[in-house]
Amino acid sequence: MVKKIQKQKRINGFAIRFMPYSEIKNLNSTQRIKKVLEIVFENYILILQGRLKPEEETRLIEDTMAMIGHVKNFKGIELAVISSDDKTSTIDRLRNRIAISLSGGDLGAVTIIGPASVVKEIKRDPKKIELMLNK
Amino acid sequence: MAIKIVKNFFKRIFSGIFQNKKEVKLGFYGPPNAGKTSLANRICKDFTGEEIGSVSKIPHETREVQFKEKVEIEYKGKSLTFKMVDTPGIATKVDYEDFLKYKVNKKDAKIRAKEATQGIIESIRWLDDMDMVVVVLDATENPYNQVNITLIGNIVARKIPILIVANKSDLRKANVKKIEEAFPEYTVIGMSAKYGKNLEEFYEEVFKLSKKSK
Numbered sequence: 001m002v003k004k005i006q007k008q009k010r011i012n013g014f015a016i017r018f019m020p021y022s023e024i025k026n027l028n029s030t031q032r033i034k035k036v037l038e039i040v041f042e043n044y045i046l047i048l049q050g051r052l053k054p055e056e057e058t059r060l061i062e063d064t065m066a067m068i069g070h071v072k073n074f075k076g077i078e079l080a081v082i083s084s085d086d087k088t089s090t091i092d093r094l095r096n097r098i099a100i101s102l103s104g105g106d107l108g109a110v111t112i113i114g115p116a117s118v119v120k121e122i123k124r125d126p127k128k129i130e131l132m133l134n135k
Numbered sequence: 136m137a138i139k140i141v142k143n144f145f146k147r148i149f150s151g152i153f154q155n156k157k158e159v160k161l162g163f164y165g166p167p168n169a170g171k172t173s174l175a176n177r178i179c180k181d182f183t184g185e186e187i188g189s190v191s192k193i194p195h196e197t198r199e200v201q202f203k204e205k206v207e208i209e210y211k212g213k214s215l216t217f218k219m220v221d222t223p224g225i226a227t228k229v230d231y232e233d234f235l236k237y238k239v240n241k242k243d244a245k246i247r248a249k250e251a252t253q254g255i256i257e258s259i260r261w262l263d264d265m266d267m268v269v270v271v272l273d274a275t276e277n278p279y280n281q282v283n284i285t286l287i288g289n290i291v292a293r294k295i296p297i298l299i300v301a302n303k304s305d306l307r308k309a310n311v312k313k314i315e316e317a318f319p320e321y322t323v324i325g326m327s328a329k330y331g332k333n334l335e336e337f338y339e340e341v342f343k344l345s346k347k348s349k
């Protein structure tokens with residue numbers, strides 16, 4: 001019985017945190033990335049409404065690299081942005097981009113960020129997205 | 136009016152003369168193991184006789200930005216001088232245990248991982264310096280990878296002219312078309328760095344693109 005519970009616990013050893021865009025809307029880039037990484041360090045898979053700016057995405061990669069070896073058991077992240085402009089026409093896309101650059105965000109997008117120790121891979125193609133977890 | 140014409144005339148003549156002196160900084164970017172160094176080596180070897188760095192099947196072989204200056208590429212009677220910049224592959228995770236399966240010992244694997252993380256930071260920092268970027272992707276891999284998308288998004292946001300290479304086209308599993316479909320807004324060249332396949336088209340595009348760079 002005890003064994004069974006332990007086994008189950010291991011399989012379910014991950015948690016998901018949802019974050020509406022409003023939580024990061026008024027933060028600057030440094031604060032945003034700090035907030036995102038803090039959640040990932042706690043081993044949560046973060047589902048963020050909206051997306052980071054391109055330079056924030058690279059900043060996130062840089063800061064992730066800087067933290068490997070400094071945070072225990074941290075090996076990096078898995079990251080995927082599902083954007084609303086994937087399916088739309090070029091003109092809509094352009095319009096979207098302009099709107100995004102003005103407002104920041106792109107609320108139609110969803111960003112998934114998880115610790116690499118929990119998320120093995122985020123498999124994606126234009127039609128679907130799959131989260132593969134580490135056992 | 137006349138002065139302006141004369142000025143422009145001299146400007147043209149001088150830029151013509153100095154065109155070969157001005158180096159175009161050409162960056163090779165992409166995920167680990169895509170063949171960035173293989174491609175940069177082939178070009179450097181063809182035009183200088185020397186290679187830029189070492190190639191390996193072990194990921195993160197290149198862990199420091201390496202460059203070769205004054206590489207004069209001649210193509211169809213035209214000539215341009217490049218500073219070739221080969222960068223460490225960009226990834227969102229680095230696990231030293233991944234190196235163990237290549238018979239790297241644990242201590243060296245840890246050092247390699249540490250250097251790889253620093254190399255990734257260095258790659259990203261160098262991006263702002265580039266006049267032109269070749270994104271090298273492995274055509275046997277799924278192109279819908281966030282690193283590719285983030286990298287290309289950043290190059291475009293920085294207004295740097297970009298060219299995508301779908302490398303390893305010699306392999307049966309290679310799917311150049313899939314890369315074209317993933318990035319329809321950009322020029323994608325299917326080629327093999329290892330066997331020197333389709334280099335002509337590559338040079339053609341590089342020369343075309345160099346006109347757009349600042």
Ligand SMILES: Nc1nc2c(ncn2[C@@H]2O[C@H](COP(=O)(O)OP(=O)(O)O)[C@@H](O)[C@H]2O)c(=O)[nH]1
Nearest residue numbers: 168169170171172173190191192303327328329
């Ligand atoms: N089949 C094939 N293998 C290649 C090609 N280009 C590179 N490789 C191999 O891919 C591996 C990684 O190459 P490398 O140039 O070190 O990649 P980098 O990490 O992007 O610099 C090596 O084993 C190369 O021999 C190619 O065009 N075809």
Ligand SMILES: [Mg+2]
Nearest residue numbers: 171172196197
């Ligand atoms: Mg290399």
